[in-house]
Amino acid sequence: MNKKSDTEPAPALKPDTLLATGGRDPFSHHGYVNTPVYHASTLLYPSAEDFLAHRGRYQYGRRGTPTSEALENAIQGLDGPACAAVALLPSGLAAAAAALLSVLRTGDHLLVTDSVYLPTRKFCDTVLARFGISTTYYDPLIGAGIAALMTPSTRAVFVEAPGSLTFEMQDIPAIAAAAHAKGAVVLMDNTWAGPLYFRALDKGVDLSIVSGTKYFGGHSDLMLGAVSANAATAKALKDYTGAAGLCVGPDDMNLGLRGLRTMGVRLARHHAAGLQVARWLAARPEVARVLHPALETDPGHAIWKRDFTGACGLFGIVLKPMPQAAANAFLNALTLFGIGASWGGYESLAVPFDVTTARTATRWAPGGPAIRFHIGLEDVSDLIADLERGFAAMAAAGK
Numbered sequence: 074m075n076k077k078s079d080t081e082p083a084p085a086l087k088p089d090t091l092l093a094t095g096g097r098d099p100f101s102h103h104g105y106v107n108t109p110v111y112h113a114s115t116l117l118y119p120s121a122e123d124f125l126a127h128r129g130r131y132q133y134g135r136r137g138t139p140t141s142e143a144l145e146n147a148i149q150g151l152d153g154p155a156c157a158a159v160a161l162l163p164s165g166l167a168a169a170a171a172a173l174l175s176v177l178r179t180g181d182h183l184l185v186t187d188s189v190y191l192p193t194r195k196f197c198d199t200v201l202a203r204f205g206i207s208t209t210y211y212d213p214l215i216g217a218g219i220a221a222l223m224t225p226s227t228r229a230v231f232v233e234a235p236g237s238l239t240f241e242m243q244d245i246p247a248i249a250a251a252a253h254a255k256g257a258v259v260l261m262d263n264t265w266a267g268p269l270y271f272r273a274l275d276k277g278v279d280l281s282i283v284s285g286t287k288y289f290g291g292h293s294d295l296m297l298g299a300v301s302a303n304a305a306t307a308k309a310l311k312d313y314t315g316a317a318g319l320c321v322g323p324d325d326m327n328l329g330l331r332g333l334r335t336m337g338v339r340l341a342r343h344h345a346a347g348l349q350v351a352r353w354l355a356a357r358p359e360v361a362r363v364l365h366p367a368l369e370t371d372p373g374h375a376i377w378k379r380d381f382t383g384a385c386g387l388f389g390i391v392l393k394p395m396p397q398a399a400a401n402a403f404l405n406a407l408t409l410f411g412i413g414a415s416w417g418g419y420e421s422l423a424v425p426f427d428v429t430t431a432r433t434a435t436r437w438a439p440g441g442p443a444i445r446f447h448i449g450l451e452d453v454s455d456l457i458a459d460l461e462r463g464f465a466a467m468a469a470a471g472k
């Protein structure tokens with residue numbers, strides 16, 4: 074907020090206003106617009122009595138500072154009134170791991186979508202397995218049918234929509250209702266839409282995970298993760314992250330907070346530009362399928378339209394059958410699209426992918442090479458001209 078106020082609580086604010094005001098309290102900081110970056114470990118107490126009683130709003134750098142509080146409050150505001158707590162983690166993968174470890178114990182069974190982000194899958198198959206937690210992967214399109222996979226020891230269901238790399242949409246309210254009916258909690262990797270375009274906790278998710286590395290940061294210079302919990306899971310989340318000593322460096326938290334201020338305008342542009350490029354690609358003779366749930370022709374479009382309020386700049390394509398070398402020639406000829414992991418920055422990216430051997434509950438056999446695009450903030454006509462150059466190189470390589 075920008076003014077001192079002792080009036081009634083503010084009315085519910087719209088997302089763009091929450092982005093501009095969330096986590097800010099200028100008059101606690103001499104009127105400065107932004108919350109200062111506290112580089113802090115030790116915090117001094119006025120007396121031995123205060124120290125023994127842990128008296129004071131803050132106790133120790135790892136346990137929270139005005140900087141971490143500002144970022145947590147800003148994220149909590151975006152997740153809405155159902156959000157009871159936010160934990161900050163050093164990466165999106167760490168956020169997924171922390172959310173899982175908050176609610177699972179030895180002997181538990183976990184259901185995970187087959188379309189999950191691959192390193193999350195690796196965490197389940199290695200660390201969770203080592204602690205005696207078993208994972209079953211399920212078809213992302215299962216919907217209410219998830220009930221049939223639940224056993225008396227199923228403690229959690231992990232969803233991600235759209236799916237990593239392959240962009241399947243999941244019916245999250247239906248899955249959540251089935252999970253809750255059998256006493257399981259629902260965790261979601263909500264990085265693609267984020268709290269701006271999918272308020273996960275309002276749709277039945279108990280723990281919503283976001284890689285802040287992507288659009289919170291928005292500039293490809295930050296690693297950050299966040300977990301937002303509802304009232305049912307907030308204590309478990311905060312108890313676990315506190316006990317495990319998980320925290321984020323102050324400059325990284327500040328980059329996340331700074332990025333949030335412009336996330337609304339950036340995402341609107343990523344959404345519009347992404348769809349424009351996706352539509353252009355759909356009309357190309359070399360392209361067999363575009364994987365983008367906001368396209369009317371996508372099999373997941375009805376669910377996207379019902380549950381989500383926007384799309385980010387990330388989608389995929391499947392090319393018609395051709396040698397991988399032709400797809401590589403396309404990628405290598407692009408000058409505005411970088412080839413690299415992650416996404417969510419201001420710059421465009423294009424990477425080849427193949428999850429044929431990664432999936433266990435479903436079969437990925439698209440028939441041709443596949444590419445994932447991130448559409449950045451460049452002028453769309455320049456991006457399309459670059460893609461045209463890529464297709465020319467593909468044709469030359471195919472000869």
Ligand SMILES: Cc1ncc(COP(=O)(O)O)c(C=O)c1O
Pocket residue numbers: 164165166167190237262264265284285286287296297298414415416
């Ligand atoms: C869907 C999804 N979830 C989680 C992550 C992991 O985030 P981070 O790179 O911040 O660990 C990624 C990274 O690419 C991702 O694409």
